Amino acid sequence: MKILYLHQYFNTNKEAGGTRSYEFSKFLSEDNEVTIITGSQNYIEGILKFRVISTKTKYNQQMNFFQRIYSFFHYLIKAIYLGNKEREIDIIFATSTPLTIGVPALILKRFKKTKLIFEVRDVWPDIPVELGFIKNKILIKILKWFEMKIYNSSEQIIVASEGMYENLIKKGVKSYKIEVIHNLSNVYLYDQVTEIEKNIERKKYNLEKHFICIHPGTMGFVNGLDYILDVGKIIQEKDRQIKILLVGEGKEKERLKARIRNEKIKNILIMDSLPKLEIVKLIKTSDLGLMITKKFKILEDNSANKFFDFLAAGLPVLVNYGGWQKKVLEEFKAGYGCSPDNPKEMADKILMIKESKEKQQLSxxxxxxxRKKYSTKIACEKLNNIIKKIEK
Incomplete structure (x- = not known):
C-alpha cells in the first residue's frame, strides 16, 4: 500500500522540533511505501525507509503574520503539484497545523480518488480565534466552514487529546470517525542516555551542583514565559542551587533575555533550540519539567511534545494550567498543577520537590x-488499527 504523508514541519531526530511524523513514518514504512511532502529545507538524516520530498518552504518562529500566510500558501501550492506527480496512492495522511494543510489534502484526495486520514494536533481555527489573532467575522466563518469540510471528507480523524475529541464531537463530527492518539513518549531515546552523558551535559553548562528545571519549546506570546521569570525571581531569594533552563526560539526570546538582564534574574538560562537527540540528553539530565501557557481555556486541550518528553525521561512535571494533563499528573502522582495567577505556588512546589524524598516517587x-500509556509503540499500534479499519 502507498501512503502520501503531508506535513509541512517534518523533523527527524537530528533536527529541532517534534518528531511524531518521523516515528509514524518509520512504523508505516515497515509494511507500506511511504512518501512525505514537507516544507523543511533541512537535509534528511541517513538512508531512510521512506521518501522525503521538500517544497523548500521558508518558515521560522520570527516571521510576522503576512510572512507566515505566504509560507502556508507556498507549501500548499507546491504540495499539490508534487503530490499530483505521485502514482497509485492508497491513503493520504495529512497532519495539521496549519489548517491550510487541508487544501492539498482535499485536492489530492479528489485527484487521486483515495482515502484521507486527517490528524488534528491543534484545533484550528478555534485557537487563533480565542486568542484574538483572527477577529474578522467573515474570515472566521470561512475557516470554520473549511474545517468542517475537511472533517466530513476524511475517512478517519486523529486527535491528540480527549479535549480535542470532545471539541469535534460538539461540532457534529461522528464519533466513529475520531480516534485519540496522544503525542509520543520516545522512551527508546531516553533509555539510551547514560550517566556519563548526563555528567557531560552538566559540565557543559556549568550545572554540576544545581537542581535543574527545564522548559524546552517555543518562546511566543501564548507560552506566557514571564510566569517562569517570576518564579525564578522568587526562588533565587531562597535557594541559589536551583537553575531554570528555557530552550528554544520565538518572538518573545529577546524580550525575555532583556527582562532577565534588567531585573538581575541570575538563576534562569535562555538557550537556543537543540536537535532532538541533544535536547533528549539535556532533559534527561534535568530534575524537573515545567509546562507553562497563557491563561486560555482552549490551550488546556493541547498535547505538547515536552510533556511526553518529561515523562519519558522520568521527570516530575509542574503545569500552570488545568485540563487533561494536570488531571493525569495528579492521578498518577507524577507531578502537580499550579495556579496560572500565582507564580509563588509553582516556586514553592519546586522548592518542596527539591528538598523532599517525594521526588524519587514522582520520577x-x-x-x-x-511506558505504560504514551510510548511510541502504543501510539503506532493505535495508528495501525486505524489503517486496517479504513482498508476494509
Missing part, C-alpha cells in the same frame, strides 16, 4: 506512565 511514576 518513578512519570517513568512508568510514559
Amino acid at each position: 518513578k511514576s512519570a517513568y512508568e506512565l510514559a
Whole structure:
C-alpha cells in the first residue's frame, strides 16, 4: 500500500522540533511505501525507509503574520503539484497545523480518488480565534466552514487529546470517525542516555551542583514565559542551587533575555533550540519539567511534545494550567498543577520537590506512565488499527 504523508514541519531526530511524523513514518514504512511532502529545507538524516520530498518552504518562529500566510500558501501550492506527480496512492495522511494543510489534502484526495486520514494536533481555527489573532467575522466563518469540510471528507480523524475529541464531537463530527492518539513518549531515546552523558551535559553548562528545571519549546506570546521569570525571581531569594533552563526560539526570546538582564534574574538560562537527540540528553539530565501557557481555556486541550518528553525521561512535571494533563499528573502522582495567577505556588512546589524524598516517587511514576500509556509503540499500534479499519 502507498501512503502520501503531508506535513509541512517534518523533523527527524537530528533536527529541532517534534518528531511524531518521523516515528509514524518509520512504523508505516515497515509494511507500506511511504512518501512525505514537507516544507523543511533541512537535509534528511541517513538512508531512510521512506521518501522525503521538500517544497523548500521558508518558515521560522520570527516571521510576522503576512510572512507566515505566504509560507502556508507556498507549501500548499507546491504540495499539490508534487503530490499530483505521485502514482497509485492508497491513503493520504495529512497532519495539521496549519489548517491550510487541508487544501492539498482535499485536492489530492479528489485527484487521486483515495482515502484521507486527517490528524488534528491543534484545533484550528478555534485557537487563533480565542486568542484574538483572527477577529474578522467573515474570515472566521470561512475557516470554520473549511474545517468542517475537511472533517466530513476524511475517512478517519486523529486527535491528540480527549479535549480535542470532545471539541469535534460538539461540532457534529461522528464519533466513529475520531480516534485519540496522544503525542509520543520516545522512551527508546531516553533509555539510551547514560550517566556519563548526563555528567557531560552538566559540565557543559556549568550545572554540576544545581537542581535543574527545564522548559524546552517555543518562546511566543501564548507560552506566557514571564510566569517562569517570576518564579525564578522568587526562588533565587531562597535557594541559589536551583537553575531554570528555557530552550528554544520565538518572538518573545529577546524580550525575555532583556527582562532577565534588567531585573538581575541570575538563576534562569535562555538557550537556543537543540536537535532532538541533544535536547533528549539535556532533559534527561534535568530534575524537573515545567509546562507553562497563557491563561486560555482552549490551550488546556493541547498535547505538547515536552510533556511526553518529561515523562519519558522520568521527570516530575509542574503545569500552570488545568485540563487533561494536570488531571493525569495528579492521578498518577507524577507531578502537580499550579495556579496560572500565582507564580509563588509553582516556586514553592519546586522548592518542596527539591528538598523532599517525594521526588524519587514522582520520577518513578512519570517513568512508568510514559511506558505504560504514551510510548511510541502504543501510539503506532493505535495508528495501525486505524489503517486496517479504513482498508476494509
